Amino acid sequence: MKTYLFAAGALLALGTNAALAHITLETQEAAVGSTYKAVLRVPHGCEGKATTAVRVQIPEGVISVKPMPKPGWTLQTKKGKYEKSYQLYGETLTTGVKEVDWSGGNLPDEFYDEFVFRASLAADLPAGQMLYFPVVQECGDAAARWIEIPAAGQDEDSLETPAPGIKLLPKK
């Protein structure tokens, strides 16, 4: 029994560690049709190198994106057409932010930081499923790409560099 508990504990610790080593979102679930404050947690650089840029791809259905500026980082967004139009507070949205870039900064490997943006989750996003925000972390010449999205039936834990994601909850 003792060994079993120890093994379980070790597994749990390892599992948590693995999760901590990834770029993740602080709030891991949100209802569709709500406003979501995304806090990207960057726990380390790329294999020891300091992080110099963080870029997030905004998935379809995530609209009206507003990133939070960050002292010491240049904030840019890339806008583009949505695949379809969305209704938000009586307005019809067909274009918007598709990518958010924080660049020109310097976050050493041994420090931790967060990158924040706010967005609306469209009401017609499929509740019960995962929604992924692929992130590219740049460290000068090197890069770590947190862009892997599990295939249907694939275990997320088996991915080496999973994209941060949230679970979509039914509309409140």
Add this chain to the structure above:
Amino acid sequence: MNAIQPPSTIRRIGLLAWLLAAVMAIAVLALPGRAFAHAALVATDPSDGAVLAQSPKRFSITFSEPVSPLVLTLVRPDGSQLPLTFFRLNDQTVEIDNPETLRSGTHVLSWRVVSVDGHPVGGSALFSIGAPSAPPVVGQAVDWTLRAAIWVGKLFLYAGFFLGIGGAFSLAWLAEDRRLGQRFVATALLLGLVGAPLSLGLQGLDGLGAPLARFASPTVWKTALETSFVWTVLIGLIALGLALLSLAGPASLRKLLATLALLGAGAALAASGHASAAEPRWLTRPLVFLHGTAIAFWAGALAPLGLALRRQPSEAQLFLRRFSRAILPVVAVLAASGIVLAIIQVQQPAALIDTSYGRLLLVKLALLLFLFTLAAVNRWTLTKPAEAGDTEVQRRLARSIRIEVVIVLAIFGVAAGWRFTPPPRALAIAATQPVSIHIHTLQAMADLSITPGHAGQTAASMMIMTGDFGPLDAKQVTLVLSKPESGIEAIKRPAFKPGDGTWRVDNLVIPVPGRWNARLDILVSDFELVKIEAPIEIRAE
């Protein structure tokens, strides 16, 4: 064969010419266009690496185009093989009935199919019932029946070329009384005429790895017609035909036809085979030609000469005198060309003992030594008194020649065995051959080659395309080789673009041979990564 009637002979010549022309035309027409792509594996059910709860009722293999199966086998966990004979073709899918309830453990579903272009495609998928076990060792099963058939076909061909055509030549040029030995020569020629098409069909079977039962299948013959061996058979058939004509044809053409036939036999032998394929070909091909014609001259004369000495010793003297005058330069050419070819093929003296090719060569050399001793005794001690009319010596000479014929046949048998033993030269080349796989998924496909395809220092080359054969301008490609059960960490190496449209990984050291999993991480765009993977078999050497 005995009655010589000029008008019918001329008609026969005409018929033969038309027949040959028809054979040539069919051969040319049957050579298929090479525009077809080879069939690529799309999916298997059970998929490679799958673990099933219970024995499946059927298996299926899907390709990128319709195929026809040659050999389907299931290897059980204990390594025993179960031939799968009941299958249906459903468009691009081969559906196979599983005849038995599989026990738990890892099985291998192995297939060999032909795609539309006649190119054989082989592969295998591992799956387990219950839980994985150590994968069974799939031995290279040797089809002994097919091998025996190929060997016999080759022997027939040699009999036709050397005893038949060579015999016709000696009857035309050396013999006094052409009737003696004519039946023997004609029989040998007929053996050759049977052996030539037989060998061609068997060559097709061998190329496809198909069993003897499929001898009549059109795919087999189509494959055979694509090999260089088809030239040996075509030229050989023409030469055999010419030799038959020289036996039965008009006296005025006899010597010409026999000479052409002899040259044809040499050319047929030079047209294909291990020795002719060796570099430098400008040297090996003429050498094989010389070697072949010299054998035909020597071996062909033995039987008619022996028969003449036994039956009509008094008339055989002129035959014997002509033969013994010509044989020395011929044997010199035979030995010289043989020695040079052997040096090219064997390369290193150690290979004489280390390889089966070398060992066959040693056996052949031993037989040759015996043959040369006999021939030398005949030439320098028996020939003179026999020519002078000593009947006792003539009888001894005839007996000795009979033994020579037997040894010659044994040598043909050994030489025919070379069909199955790649020469050391080719083994050295084979060791440097790459191992290649084709990975095909909906998002992307890749051709991966690892050169050389054995463990140790290698380089990998990758050709990346979209799933529907379009160009895929990847931003980054990473090769990941893993062998989880070996306890070796995955080898992860970024590829670079040498500028020829491929991706490369140089200085890739693969520590152990065996079945590795090759994965390509293809960065399609900044935020999109496609991972495709397939097993790849790394040779030991």
